Amino acid sequence: MGFNEYYLYIYYVKIKNIMENSNKDLWPVIMAGGSGSRLWPISRTTMPKQFCSIDGEETLFYKTIERAIHLNCNNPLIIILNDEYKFLAIKELEKFDVQYHLIIEPIKRNTAAAIAIACRYIKRFADNQKLLVLSSDHSVSNLQDFSSTILDVSSNIEQKSLITFGATPIAPETGYGYIEFEESKNLIKNVKQFIEKPTKEKAEKYISNGNYLWNTGIFLFYAETMLEEFQKFDKDIFKLSLDIVNLLDKKDEENIYELDKNIFSSFPDISIDYAIFEKTKLAQVSMITFDWSDLGTWPSVWKKNNKDSDKNVLIGDVKIINSKNSLVISKHKHISCIGLENTAVIDTPDALLISSMDSIDSLKTCIDEVEQLNPSLVSEHRKVYRPWGWYDSIERESSHQVKRIHVYPSQKLSVQRHKHRAERWVVIKGIATVTLDDKDYEYKVGEVVQINVMQIHSLANYTKDDLEIIEVQLGDYLGEDDIERFEDIYGRT
Numbered sequence: 001m002g003f004n005e006y007y008l009y010i011y012y013v014k015i016k017n018i019m020e021n022s023n024k025d026l027w028p029v030i031m032a033g034g035s036g037s038r039l040w041p042i043s044r045t046t047m048p049k050q051f052c053s054i055d056g057e058e059t060l061f062y063k064t065i066e067r068a069i070h071l072n073c074n075n076p077l078i079i080i081l082n083d084e085y086k087f088l089a090i091k092e093l094e095k096f097d098v099q100y101h102l103i104i105e106p107i108k109r110n111t112a113a114a115i116a117i118a119c120r121y122i123k124r125f126a127d128n129q130k131l132l133v134l135s136s137d138h139s140v141s142n143l144q145d146f147s148s149t150i151l152d153v154s155s156n157i158e159q160k161s162l163i164t165f166g167a168t169p170i171a172p173e174t175g176y177g178y179i180e181f182e183e184s185k186n187l188i189k190n191v192k193q194f195i196e197k198p199t200k201e202k203a204e205k206y207i208s209n210g211n212y213l214w215n216t217g218i219f220l221f222y223a224e225t226m227l228e229e230f231q232k233f234d235k236d237i238f239k240l241s242l243d244i245v246n247l248l249d250k251k252d253e254e255n256i257y258e259l260d261k262n263i264f265s266s267f268p269d270i271s272i273d274y275a276i277f278e279k280t281k282l283a284q285v286s287m288i289t290f291d292w293s294d295l296g297t298w299p300s301v302w303k304k305n306n307k308d309s310d311k312n313v314l315i316g317d318v319k320i321i322n323s324k325n326s327l328v329i330s331k332h333k334h335i336s337c338i339g340l341e342n343t344a345v346i347d348t349p350d351a352l353l354i355s356s357m358d359s360i361d362s363l364k365t366c367i368d369e370v371e372q373l374n375p376s377l378v379s380e381h382r383k384v385y386r387p388w389g390w391y392d393s394i395e396r397e398s399s400h401q402v403k404r405i406h407v408y409p410s411q412k413l414s415v416q417r418h419k420h421r422a423e424r425w426v427v428i429k430g431i432a433t434v435t436l437d438d439k440d441y442e443y444k445v446g447e448v449v450q451i452n453v454m455q456i457h458s459l460a461n462y463t464k465d466d467l468e469i470i471e472v473q474l475g476d477y478l479g480e481d482d483i484e485r486f487e488d489i490y491g492r493t
Contacts, residue, residue: 025075027067027155029118031111032061032081032089037378038297038360039352040133040367041331045379050136051088054295055305056315056331062092063123069098071132072151076100076255078121080114082107087387087490093182098253100462103248106261106427112275113267116230116241116261121248130154131226133219133272137295139304145290153286155222156187162208163188163220164230164277166213166285167292172203175297181285191283194273198218203395213285216292219272225282234299239476257412274276298344299357302327304474311342316347325357350382387490388413391471405459407467412460414488418453421475421482425449425459430467433460456486 004452038473043049058113076099081089081103086132094099103117111469115133122129140146147485149165150425157163166179190220198206230238244263268275277283293304305313305327312320316330319377323340330347337345344360346353351370355363383392393400395402407413407430415435425432425448432443435458436451443449451457454474461467474480485492 023071023151024062025126025156025412026071026073026151027070027075027078027118027122027129027131028073028077029080029115029122029133029137030064030068030133031114031116031133031394032064032079032085033105033107033108034135034137036137036296037367038363038413039295040257040303040363040378041346041348041353044381046084047088047385048085049295049379051085051092058141059092060295061136062095063140064134064138065093065096065098067143067146068132068134068139069096069284070147071236072147075125075129078103078118078171080105080118083258086296088385091385091403101255101257102310104256104258106259106264108280109264109267109276110269111272112237112270113227113241113264115219115272116237117245119226120241120245121257122223123227124245127224128159129223130157131221131223135217135294138216138218138292140293142293149289149326150220153188157220157222159222160282160370161221161226161284162225162277162280162282163286164191164286165216165218165220165288167205167215167216169207169212172453173214174198174200174203175300176294178203178206179213179285180211181213183211188284188286190287191277194278194283194316196273197419213287216271217294226276227284229276229280234268234270234275237267237275239273298327298346298355298363302357303345327357327484333350345459348381351377353354356363387411389466396478399474399476402474403473405469405471407459407461407469409461409464409466412489413458414483414485414492415458416483416485417456419484420477421473422453423451423457423474424472425450425451426470428468430461430465431463432467432469433462434458435460458487 018208021218032050033043034048034050036043039049039054042052042054051059053059060264065077078101079089080103083106086102089102095208101119118131122131127429153163174197180192180195181189182192200304227238244259247260248257294303295304302313307313310324312323313327314320317334318328318330319336320340321338322326323337326340326343328335328337328345332349335345335347340359344355344357365380385389389407392404393401394404427443427445427447429445434441434443435448437456
């Protein structure tokens with residue numbers, strides 16, 4: 001064995017030992033409940049950014065699962081998310097061969113409640129377990145660097161320590177939280193203070209000082225230690241988390257656990273930073289060695305992606321001339337741009353955002369005004385996902401609506417009727433099983449189904465192939481709430 005081969009072997013053995021010794025008691029906990037409104041119009045209330053493909057690749061949630069799996073832990077993934085995103089998460093998880101437990105929040109709350117519940121839940125399996133808390137809307141470029149950083153810190157963490165991971169600031173960002181740390185050569189350093197979203201002038205001072213890091217929102221700690229700190233600083237969360245986990249029941253045969261709504265609504269809506277990390281004396285920080293980005297705004301998406309010679313980021317069918325420092329995204333049609341500078345152009349089938357990068361902080365005001373005029377543009381895409389598949393509202397007028405409906409294999413829509421509309425269905429792909437007044441009929445490509453007002457009906461795909469129909473709705477009211485359900489395999493009756 002040569003000199004170089006010897007040291008490569010020693011490095012391999014070291015990494016192997018770190019992974020074997022640091023991941024057997026490590027539980028990845030993925031927070032997937034955010035709304036991502038600052039990435040509108042791609043991110044919507046019913047399809048938030050973590051379940052969107054922002055850069056034309058896999059979704060942010062998919063990439064988070066990929067990172068957690070790469071840690072090679074012996075324990076299942078714990079995923080905490082809101083009830084309305086449950087089927088989106090399951091659809092992504094089906095792409096992996098991985099064990100997972102879903103903990104379903106009935107209403108939206110901040111991270112303190114979710115983390116306390118995760119600690120209680122994991123203690124049901126064993127004591128002295130470590131939680132690695134990951135956000136589902138981060139971007140990490142190198143899986144190997146991510147895993148080696150996390151596992152190295154995991155193998156060195158002390159029992160009485162609450163660790164957050166910090167990234168070296170490369171610009172005076174005002175949208176990130178900062179961490180001031182005590183100078184030390186140690187891998188894990190003591191935290192002096194947390195600073196939430198400073199002014200640009202203060203951020204510039206932090207960078208020049210050198211003893212500040214961006215707060216990535218990635219945390220590592222022992223469950224018992226975190227619960228002890230909740231007992232000190234937020235006794236309500238400490239008690240409520242015990243009460244709600246004691247009531248957890250598995251839903252059906254899957255590892256899906258729904259939190260009690262009455263108890264969960266009593267949790268304070270507070271982040272883990274405010275509840276614990278800014279108060280505890282146990283906070284420590286470790287500097288990450290991997291490329292990290294919080295894709296929370298369109299400027300952050302621009303900074304993260306590869307650029308052309310004029311520093312433009314182009315995603316989709318885009319042609320750009322005499323432009324620089326701009327972000328253009330179009331996934332549905334061609335866009336040509338001339339003379340842009342420092343501009344974001346974000347196109348979707350039903351909404352287009354054009355903004356100066358410098359004015360993107362005003363996006364919330366813009367969204368509020370859009371919501372007043374047309375709430376559906378904020379809440380959902382033209383293409384809406386459901387547990388059984390999706391539908392795309394191709395055309396909508398006051399008296400009619402045309403939808404393309406896609407049904408996954410072995411799925412069924414609810415048994416329902418409508419008070420204000422009749423429907424006509426044309427099968428364009430696959431074989432449809434249609435229930436009309438308690439009788440089942442099979443329809444093939446090109447065949448037409450007529451459904452009258454108040455007629456009980458259902459659509460199912462009992463084959464192994466996808467099913468698609470064109471639906472034409474005719475009536476005086478075409479809202480999605482004009483559905484009276486009688487049976488539903490997804491529990492929506």
